């Protein structure tokens with residue numbers, strides 16, 4: 001078995017190879033002058049099982065993933081398990097108006113054409129999983145996030161909205177602390193309102209846990225409220241740190257901001273490699289029985 005890492009997931013693929021104790025294959029990925037990708041697998045992987053790791057954001061990384069799959073199939077690998085740490089295009093997961101493309105479904109159809117199984121991490125909605133017809137292993141990063149928060153000495157975990165409750169609860173259980181949630185009302189694509197709620201956070205070190213930080217509007221608004229209620233410090237932790245536009249500026253209200261390495265940046269301090277390794281190993285042993 002080999003790991004093949006795309007250019008969007010270099011650090012994570014290396015971490016996963018180390019975690020699983022399997023080899024990282026050599027891949028050449030470069031760009032033609034017009035920006036199109038060139039991909040070549042340098043190791044002979046004929047007959048091997050391959051775990052391909054590639055985040056599909058931005059668009060060009062999705063194309064790169066499809067090219068790597070093509071090269072692997074032509075080489076005659078046995079099975080391709082495609083790990084998509086951050087799934088770009090998941091936002092539109094259902095039609096809201098007649099005639100709309102459902103991007104989550106379109107991308108699922110492309111990815112699964114050359115996949116024997118797919119690994120996804122902390123998807124926002126389970127609808128996405130249902131668009132795949134091959135087995136999907138849905139990995140949670142909350143154990144890793146919880147361990148990180150424990151090291152940080154967090155007193156309380158807060159979900160910024162009801163949708164994040166299960167995640168906050170899972171992380172808090174690892175920390176061994178209380179958790180609660182806020183009520184978010186979305187105003188537009190980058191602004192939210194958080195309904196007033198009395199929380200006992202005075203003097204506490206609080207962590208807000210969410211799946212995605214995009215514009216930073218959700219976390220910044222929640223952090224402002226927690227600070228106004230006396231939290232001594234507020235740190236923000238997410239699985240997928242997109243940090244779009246002026247997100248980091250908005251997030252200056254937080255004492256620290258961290259993400260997992262599903263999107264690699266200087267904030268991605270928490271690796272999901274152990275979580276992927278755990279669930280993938282269990283899947284592989286179940287299918288080989």
Ligand code: R5P
Nearest residue numbers: 211212213214215216217218
């Ligand atoms: C939405 O419900 C998600 O869980 C996140 O809260 C949302 O994507 C964060 O977006 P932003 O950082 O733009 O507020």
